Every structure is written in C-alpha cells, then in structure tokens.
Amino acid sequence: MKLAPRSLFARNVLLLVALVAVSQVCATAVLLHFIQTPRIERAASAFASYIVTLDTLLRTTPPDAAQTVTSHLDMRADLPAGAAPFTPESRLHFYETYQRRTFVESLRRHLPADLLVRWQSGDTSDDGQQRLWIRAHLSDEPRWIALPVPEAAHGDGIATALLLSLGLGALATGTAYVIQRHLNRPLAHLADAARRVSAGGDPGVLPNDGPTEIAEVSDAFNRMTAALREADATRALMLAGISHDIRTPMTKLRLAMAMSSVPSMDASFAASAEGYLETIDTILQQFMDYAGSGAKEMPVVGDLNALIANLAADFAGLGHEFTLELGEVQPFAFRPISMMRMLMNVMQNAVLYGVVGLEARTWTDARTRSVCVVIADRGKGLAGQDPEALKQPFRRGGGEGQPKGTGLGLAIVERIARLHGGTLELRPREGGGAEVRIVLPL
Template sequence: MAPRSLFARNVLLLVALVAVSQVCALAVLLHFIQTPRIERAAATFASYIQTLDTVLRSTAPGTARDVTAHLDVRRNLPAAASASVDESRLRFYRTYQRETFVESLRRHLPADMPVRWQSADTSDDGQQRLWIRVHLSGEPRWMALPVPEAAHDDGLATALLLSLGLGALAVATAYAIQRHLNRPLEHLADAARRVSSGDDPGVLPTDGPTEIAQVSDAFNRMTAALAEAEATRALMLAGISHDIRTPMTKLRLAMAMSAVPSTDAVFASSAEGYLDQIDSILQQFMDYAGSGAKETAVAGDLNALVASLAADFAGLGHEFSLSLGSIRTFAFRPISVMRMLMNVMQNAVLYGVSGLEVRTWTDEQANAACIVVADRGKGLGTQDPESLKQPFKRGGGEGQPKGTGLGLAIVERIARLHGGRLDLRAREGGGVEAVIVLPMPASPNETQP
C-alpha cells in the first residue's frame, strides 16, 4: 500500500530511483566490463593449459614419475570434485566469477580435457582447486591447479560497498532536502488548523521555494481578507445593535412616562416582554459574532465556574443537580466558557424544564475536561444532532420556546475555539445530554488552549 503523505512518497521514490540506478550500474559493470575480462583471462589460461598438455604428451614414459613429483597429477579424480561451482548467495560476485571463468575455460579447451571444481571445504589442505584432464605420456591424468583465495578479490567488493555507501548518502541528502521543502507545508497546515479553530495564524514566511512561497502568500492574503471580513461583520453587528437599542431605550422610557401601564397593564407587560426578547436576540447575535477569539486564556477552576452558574440558576428557581469530578486547573477563556455554559444550561431550562443535571470529570486518556448538561425534556426525537449546532437551526416543535437558533452554534464555536467539541445525544431514560469536551494543556501555565 502506497504511503499517503507527499513526504513519504517522495522519499520512497528517491530510494527506488537510487536502488534502480545502482542495480543498472552493477548490471552494466558485470555485462560489459567484468564478463569480457574474465573470458579473456580464461582464453589465455586455456592456451597455456593446451601448451602444457602438448608438452606432457611428448614426455617420455621414463620421466613421467619426475613430472608427477613436481605437478599434482593423479590417475583418479577426487570424489569431492564436481562439474558445478559451489554457490554462495552472500558472495554472489565470487560465485559469478567462478562460474563465468569455468564455463569460458570449458569452451576454449578441447572436449577430451574436461574441467572440474573442488571447493576448499572438501580438500585436504583447505585450498580450492581446478582439476583439468591432461595427457601424460599419452595417458589421461587429472592435474590439480590451486586457485588462491586472493584471485577472487579484485576490488569489486570494495567498489560495491562504496557504491552502496554513496547511494545511502544520496538517500540521506534527498531526505534532508525533502524535509526542508516540506517544512513550509507543515507550517501552512498548522496555520490552517489555527484558522479553523478561530486563532490568529500569524503571517507565513514567503522566502521558500517559488511554488510554496506563492501558496504561502495566497494564504496570507486569504487570512487578511478573513480578518477584515470578521472585523467588518463585528462592526456591522455592533452598529446594528447600537442603532436598534437606542430607539428601544427611548421606547421603554416613553412607555414608563406614559399612562399605558396604569390603563392597560397587560399590554404594557406584553410590550416589555417583546422588548426583552429583541434585546436577547441582539445579544445572541453579538455573542455569535464575537465568539471570544481575542480573549486571553488564563488558568482557572472549571468546576468553580460550573458551581457558580448553577447557583445563579438556582436563584432564578432552576435547580441543577451537580456531580463535579476531579478536574485540575488549566488554561481557558473564562468569559467565553461562561457564555458557553450559560447557553447550554439555558437550553436545558427552556427545553428540558425538569431533571436538570450537570456532571464533570476528566478523561485521562484524552487529557480533556468533560462537562455534561442533561435534562428530562422531550429529547431529540428524529432531529439530527449535528444540524441543531448549525446557525439559525432551532429544535423543538409546537409549544416550544422560540429563539434565534444561535445558542448551540455559539457553544460549538467556543468549544472549537478551545480545540474541543460539542456532542448532543439522547439521555438514557428520556431527555437530552449536551457533552462538552475541552482539551487541557499539558502545563497549567500554558496560556493558549
């Protein structure tokens, strides 16, 4: 299976290219250089053997004993001698040399002068030999020619090792170059993740290779445009909020100074409720636009914040059952997290009414703080939990409280801003559970979650 990353693929391609080049170089060396050299040596050696055989043929029978005393000439071939050369996979080049030399020698010698090979393991003195049949005084004899071990080492093994070393050096160099080229891409991916979580990625350097520099420059322009659009949106919403709240304040003042409250209390109460609802909607729009991205994270006690909010809701007549587990102090954006918890707890009050509960604990494996806000309302039904987290998507049916549909979207944005997530799921026994997971930095002094 091919690796998925571009870095691994490029390194694998470079390794494959170096390996193929080394194999091709070795094949060219053996076929066009070494093989002709060995065959020429075998032809020269065969001519010497034939000359020696001619001399031995003409040797007088009386002097044959003196010849055998100086040459290892035997009447019978040793049983260990064979027609094939012993092979070794670890020393493939030595095996190749032997086989090429013996086969070439056989081609250059007459048919009545066969060649046999005896390995060092089977000889009495531990030396390998070539056995060639010659004719001493006209009678066939086997003559042994010792083959020194040094004759098989002509420096090619060293050359092969040097070639492999150069190949390894080429792979290491290619690895270092590819790492250097991939570093800007890693920075770009990290910056993209920071943008998706709502952080400021900073300005990427554009001093790398031309193609990557163009991508980094385009990314910098994109983030600048996004920041400008975000600032424009926040300014627009702030302007809308200010422009709407000014006449609302005047309307409240006019109603308070008029005779309406004393003459029609129901109408006055209804009008005040509508004004409060408009003010709440404006505040939700502002919360969604702000999302706390510019707030600095500080070390705090999440359980203390949950307990404080539960006490505030209890003062309004909404009791939350608390089950607070052990969560160490870690860095988070306190105002944003308070807004996130208020929204999800307010949702439980509005849609659940009863069975209100908040549980916290630490997920040691994920090194994250977990908060569950649960209720005993009508539950999710057939609604898709993911769609409820989208802006302007409201849950509930007839008779349920109306809103802007931004509450859970705000919770989702703040959770993602901290590198966490919001999950909605059905509660066992009825109702809904909103699960918030917030990663905890490794050190309490870390200021960026």
C-alpha cells in the same frame, strides 16, 4: 495502491530510496557485464594459452621421465570424487559464484575439446582448498593435474564495494529525508493555520520564504485569511451598527413609556410591551454573540470546575438546581468570557427545554488528554430530530409550547468549542432527556 503510504513525505522518501536502490543495482549490473566479465574472460584466455603450452610440453615428455613429472606436478590418473563439471551455486556468495562460473565457462571455450576442466570445492578436498582440475596428456597418456585456487582470489574486494554502496545508499536516504522534511515544514505550517481558521482562530501570517510553489500557496493563503478578517470586521461593524441603531429607539421607547400614563392606566399592556422589548434586546445580543468569535480574547489558565459551580449557583438562585458531579480537572488555558458564554448557553438551554433533571458533570480523559463537560436534563429530548442539524444557525428544536428564540444558541456553543480546539456533541440521554457533551483538549 493500498500498500503505498498516504503522506507525501513518506511517498517521496520511499521513491528516493527506491531510485537509489535501482541505481545501485544498475551500477552493479553494468560493472559485472561490461567490466568484470571481459576482465575474467581475458584472464581465462591467457590461462588457457598457458595450459595448452603446458599440455604440449607434457606430451613430449619421455616415458622414462613421466614418473618424476607426476610426483612434482601432483598429476593423477583418476579424477577425485569431489570434482564436478560445474562450480557450486551459492546465493549468499553470489559474486564468487559468478566469477567461478564465468571463468570456468570461458576457459572451456578457449581450450581444445580433449582438455577437460573440473572444479573441486574446499569441502570435498582433503586440505579444504579449492582446486581447478585440468586433464592434460603426459607422454600422450591422459592425466589430471590440480591447480590450487587461493581463497583470497575469490572475493576481489566485492564485500568492501557492497558496503560502500550500502553506505552511499544510506547517505542518499538520509539526505532525501532532510530535504523532504525541509520541504514539508511549510506545508505543516499551512495545515496548522488552516485548522486554526476552521476553529475560528487567527492563523497569523505564514512565511513565504520557502520554495517558489509553496511560497505561492502561502501567499495565497495569507491573502485569503486577510480577506476573511476584513469580512469578519465588516460583519461585526455592521451588526454593531444595527444593534446600536435599534437599541437607541428602544431606549427612547422605554423612557417614553415610563414617563407616560400607560403604566398606571394599563399595567398588563405595559408589562407586555416591556417583555417584547426584552425579547428584542435578547435577540440582538444573540446576534452579537454569534458574530463575535472571541478569537481576540487571550486565553488564561483557569479552573473550569469553579466556573461551572458559579454558574450553577446563579441558576440555583433563580430556582433551577443543577446536580453537580465535578471530577478532578487540572487548571488549563481557556478564554474565560467565551467559556462562560458557552456554558451559560448550554445550561440555559437545559433550563428552558429540559426543566427537570438538570445535571452537570466533568471529568478528565487521560488517554486523549482532554476535559469532558456534560450538561444534561430530563426533558422531552431530541424528539427524533437530527443532532447535527440542531447545531446549525437558525435551527430550533422542540415543537409547540417550547420557548421561542433565534436558533443561535447551539451554533454559538459549537463555534466557541471549536475556537478552543474542542468538539460539541448533542445526543439523547439514557433514561430520557438530552445531554450536551463538550470535549476540550488540555
């Protein structure tokens, strides 16, 4: 159903409220049908016997005493204009209406056919009082006798009963709310832990002291995160071992080349070989950067604009000028080494693939409480490539003549952005080129 709430918390509370309401309605129906209706019918039967007795006495009244009896009992020959065969209906006072209708109908069933019953409401009488009119026989002459119905006899405490029912319903709803909040708290912790895992962080150990079913889910999640941590540690150890084993012969190769006669005899070959060794070392470092999630690095409060300005100054020293438009960004907590690695990768990509029109911009989005960082260039842009595909590991952009690499740069950037709870977006730049937008929550 489209109108049903989506959260389990809201659905359970709504279900409990509906059950309480249905139970109250059922209890009211049982009260009316099995308790109040028989009670009213018994009262109407007893009242009918009194009226029959009174009618019998009035029939035997001598004609010379009829005038005296008429003045004492307020008996009339004609029925007042406001008297009607049926009691007035009122949805607001449904219980009073139900009592009157049940009583009058039961009274008619227990009275002889010649004893008619009429009801007069308060707004049609002279004194504002409700009356029950019975057609009796005074000296065998039909006369209408009025029986006043006190106002206090109508409510019968139903207002108090309804208020008590509403109070019980509100108490049940509040209790259901508290119980459901208690049940939902472990689920909220599980959702937060899952988000931290998806962002590359460490969720810690979830408590498993809640209900049995939720405790089993928390225990399974703890076992899963433990297995993921073990797999990450094994992967990092394996890559570190590979890096060490490869870099050891590379160092020996550099040393052997430096000590040999190759540099003096063939400088171009020595430079080419040194370039290849540097490329291998760079590739190894990228693999290590990708494997190291940075989750163990503790966040510290720092100045993001200062970090970007320092990196831009370093690139300027290498001949790559970045135009800076750094907005007001308050210091916030981030992992400084991971953040520097992320920004350096993005700016390095802009230098390699964009070459010209380098630009770095920052600003604060007050609505989302986040910081936006944009690194842009005026290069060839995305050239029709899928931005999401370029963020995948080992997916490289560009074509012929573009710098070679492992395709891990943007994957590392996205992993670090997610580690900080942020997002990475790669899109064409207006006017040509490409821009990388990183959004980090404050």
